[in-house]
Amino acid sequence: MTSFDASPSSAAQPEPDTRRLRMVRLLLPLLVLAAGVVLWELVVRLNNIPAYVLPGPGAVFRTLVQDWPVLSQSLLTTLLTTLEGFVAAAIGGIILAVLFNQSKWLEYSLFPYAVILQVTPVIAIAPLLLIYLPQQTAVVVCAWIVAFFPVLSNTTLGLNSVDRNLAGLFQLYGASRIQTLRYLKLPSALPFILAGLRIAGGLSLIGAVVAEIAAGSAGAGSGLAYRIAESGYRLNIPRMFAALLLLSAAGIVIYGLLALASHLMLRHWHESALGKEN
């Protein structure tokens, strides 16, 4: 009898249930964050740890506010580098993948070198680039090297994953290569391309940071990574933390923006962007 009564009410409640679940998923990480910050502050205070060893979150936050003019300038520089590297990686990766798709000869000739570029640690290439290229260019090239490969390989995979029957249909209607690319291959590859871009966003930030650190030791530059290195030499630990905080925030925002763009572009048709009820 009780189970009989319970079933309709539970069936009528799916919406509040999912909403509550979403709230929980949002609140739990925030709770962990708050607990971590409190614990951090307590450890620093109770043990009287000096700020040049481990600053408390309060000190880090104060530094963030005090040094905002310097740090915001550095943040802008790093973001600009990241953006340039990302755009270069996106354009380069997609164009290269399309060329590979159109010409097997080109793919066989060049793909191994794309792989080599990817597997060689960028931190080892950066100093060389800084010798041969102007610093700003070298930093962007670093970001590009790290970020372009996921775009290239994902786009290639997407272009090769076209539905066989749809390809037959295009053949039947006498579609040209350009038409097949534009109306069939690129749209089918879009989810793959967007996945590649999402990875590339984070990676271009890493590339920019790596290059800045390599360049920073050569004595120039004003990006966030340079601030971290510089603050380290000066034992300005709170500023190191503040700069690190900004880098993480930048990474999160970049990922969020790309995920949002991807969702908006795919929401009408792709499984990954559809609600569960469909």
Place this chain on the structure above:
Amino acid sequence: MAGPAALSESAAAPAGAAVSLRGVTKVYDSGLLALGPLDLDVRSGEFVSLLGPSGCGKSTALRLIAGLKAPTSGSVGVSHHSGQARAGHSNGFAIGFVFQEPTLMPWTSVRENVRLPLKLAHASLAESDARVREALAQVGLTEFADAYPRELSGGMKMRVSLARALVTDPDILLMDEPFAALDEITRFRLNNDLLSVWRNLRKTVIFVTHSVFESVYLSQRVIVMTSRPGRLSTEIRIDTPEPRGEDFRTSAAYAAYCRMVSNALAPSYAGQSGS
């Protein structure tokens, strides 16, 4: 790819025949003889079913006629007598193809899916708009023009696929087990709709199926094929006049034809014991 088919177009195709195959064989890359030798003539405006066990090469035959594959030997003749055979789009405008799956582009609307053949032929937007509307009306999907394929049921997706094949107003409609994946009720309805489209437009239809009941219900002529390599086994003429409807499906004549076709098909399955 289009070489051998184009060459034979002028050669074969006797008067009144829309499609004619002469000694056509297809050997796969693995060396397996999949089809033939097969001779087949389909009159203009005729509804013909190719019936046979799975793997007998009936789909391959359809793809050869469409020019999607080239025959290993023999000739495939396709005549397009109407004015649709524009330069550069010979096959595309003479032939409409409906695959076993709906084969729709999921990223765009029903309207744009149906428009695709016209877009590939660089038709003007005004002209294609009118023809897309007409094609959607023929399959009863006018209200769903702006829907995305994922929002449609299996039967509706298949209708979109049919509308796309009709939008170029082709002479010949090739259908490769189009309703095989649908439930029986939807299938019956689509059978009726296809028949009414055929009655109105008088296209030449070549319909591949492995359903005896479907082939008898739809066609004027059922071609029974042998198991691999697919050859012509028997040909059965279904003389029941049009229009056929649900009465025909339950009539004694229908049952008799089904029995006849089943018997004709039995030897094709004899070799495949256990399957």
